[in-house]
Amino acid sequence: MDISQYKDVYVFAEQRDGVIQNVAIELLGKARNLADTLGEKVVAILLGCGMKDKAQQLIASGADKVLVVDNDILKDYLTEPYTQAITQIIKEQKPGIFLLGATTIGRDLGPRLSARNRTGLTADCTKLEIGENRELQMTRPAFGGNLMATILCKKHRPQMSTVRPGVMQRIATDNSRKGEVVDYTVAFDMAKINRVKLIKTVKEEKTVADISEAKILVSGGRGVGNKEGFQKLEALAKELGGEVASSRAMVDAGVMEQSRQVGQTGKTVRPNLYMACGISGAIQHLAGMEESEYIIAINKDKYAPIFNVADLGIVGDLHKIVPMLTEKLKTMQK
Numbered sequence: 403m404d405i406s407q408y409k410d411v412y413v414f415a416e417q418r419d420g421v422i423q424n425v426a427i428e429l430l431g432k433a434r435n436l437a438d439t440l441g442e443k444v445v446a447i448l449l450g451c452g453m454k455d456k457a458q459q460l461i462a463s464g465a466d467k468v469l470v471v472d473n474d475i476l477k478d479y480l481t482e483p484y485t486q487a488i489t490q491i492i493k494e495q496k497p498g499i500f501l502l503g504a505t506t507i508g509r510d511l512g513p514r515l516s517a518r519n520r521t522g523l524t525a526d527c528t529k530l531e532i533g534e535n536r537e538l539q540m541t542r543p544a545f546g547g548n549l550m551a552t553i554l555c556k557k558h559r560p561q562m563s564t565v566r567p568g569v570m571q572r573i574a575t576d577n578s579r580k581g582e583v584v585d586y587t588v589a590f591d592m593a594k595i596n597r598v599k600l601i602k603t604v605k606e607e608k609t610v611a612d613i614s615e616a617k618i619l620v621s622g623g624r625g626v627g628n629k630e631g632f633q634k635l636e637a638l639a640k641e642l643g644g645e646v647a648s649s650r651a652m653v654d655a656g657v658m659e660q661s662r663q664v665g666q667t668g669k670t671v672r673p674n675l676y677m678a679c680g681i682s683g684a685i686q687h688l689a690g691m692e693e694s695e696y697i698i699a700i701n702k703d704k705y706a707p708i709f710n711v712a713d714l715g716i717v718g719d720l721h722k723i724v725p726m727l728t729e730k731l732k733t734m735q736k
Contacts, residue, residue: 405498408559411437412497414462414488415446415468416507418479422456424615425567427463432530432570434464434499443467445497449487451477454583462583464573469495469586475515475595478603479507482595485514487588492519497560499538501530504564514565523557527565528670537561543666543689549711567615568670571695574643610643613662618644618675621664621691624651625680625701625720632657635679641731646672649681665690670697679720683708700724 411433417425421559426446433444448463450472457468459646469491471491475483492500492586500515502508506528516523527551535553537563557560572658591596597660609688613619616724620639622632639646648658664671666686676694681687683706692711699712709715716723 403558405557405559407619408498409440410443410495410497411440411499412445412446412447412492412560413465414500414502414508414511414593415451415456415465416503417448417450417456418506418507420450420453420456422702423503423505423567424572425505425508425565426460427502427572428567428570428627428698429503429565430460430464431573432565433499434573434626435581436499436530436532438539442498445469447471447488447491449476449484452489454585455524457583458489458577459582461579461583462575462577462624465581467582467584469584471586471588473588473590475590478600479508479594479599481514481598482598483590484511484519485582486590486595488515490588491520492560493587495498500560500562502562502564505564508564512562514550516562521560521562522553522555524553524555524563525565526666528569530563530565530570538563543686566670568672568702571672572694579705605651612649613645613664614669614671616647616671617673618677619647619648619664619671619673619691620644620651620679621696621728622658622680623681623687625682626652626657627680627721629657630690631680631721634721634728635736638724638728638731642675654682678708678712679724681708682706683711709710 414430416423437444443466446460447560448470454470456673490644524600526541527540528543531539533539540563541552603676620635622635647664648662654665666689670690672693674695676697678699697712699708700716
């Protein structure tokens with residue numbers, strides 16, 4: 403493979419029901435940084451039906467060009483038509499880097515694109531950088547999160563990686579940015595597409611807030627103990643106007659639901675304030691919250707690793723400290 407032909411940073415602009423997903427905007431921010439380092443362009447791929455009016459949103463978020471594939475076949479996500487469309491774009495446009503969100507769609511689509519284009523795929527990256535040889539350095543947790551591995555794709559293109567929502571930071575939206583919008587025509591192989599049909603879409607009603615969108619999180623670990631302990635955290639979160647989150651230990655114990663889990667096997671969060679209560683700070687948990695704007699840790703163990711990433715550490719019993727903080731906030735608001 404002559405990798406010198408491949409250039410520019412491409413982003414799969416995931417949309418659901420006509421709404422561009424936050425992870426696509428976050429990836430455009432990182433793509434902008436990578437492309438500026440390389441002196442190349444950022445290209446967004448937007449698939450769907452009647453989606454062309456969303457192209458300017460992608461340009462305002464960092465894209466230089468948007469390739470719009472508008473077709474009824476692409477209205478709802480199905481593996482085969484989406485794979486065919488993007489594979490054709492990759493083979494014709496030859497991107498040097500291709501980024502996808504590590505969502506249910508991205509995790510289904512990424513491996514198929516990797517296989518059909520005979521290139522590698524690094525999943526769940528937490529860091530992306532350009533190295534000395536202009537290669538993409540893709541860093542992800544390895545060996546159960548006990549170390550971070552940096553992976554290179556030296557001989558194949560595009561260099562592909564998936565990134566979980568909340569990991570990368572979006573750039574400021576600039577509605578005055580100008581870019582190119584291209585109507586891209588794809589030749590579909592209907593014989594393969596017709597093997598699978600979407601019969602019905604059933605959507606689950608969300609009963610809890612998405613912690614990855616929260617600006618303030620009060621998170622509890624093994625030190626919280628039980629549901630009664632989390633009630634204290636909920637009271638504090640209510641006064642702060644935030645949400646309650648959890649470490650994996652409390653999810654495994656059945657105390658908290660998985661949708662509230664922060665960490666390598668949970669969600670990656672980047673709130674303005676993250677309060678870690680009774681959380682030791684294992685690397686698997688840190689991977690999901692260390693980019694928070696301000697971190698406050700409360701723990702009995704003054705040697706707990708969580709204090710290494712905390713902006714403010716409180717050594718003591720959270721069961722005494724948290725109610726005191728809650729009462730203090732109540733009196734301040736009166």
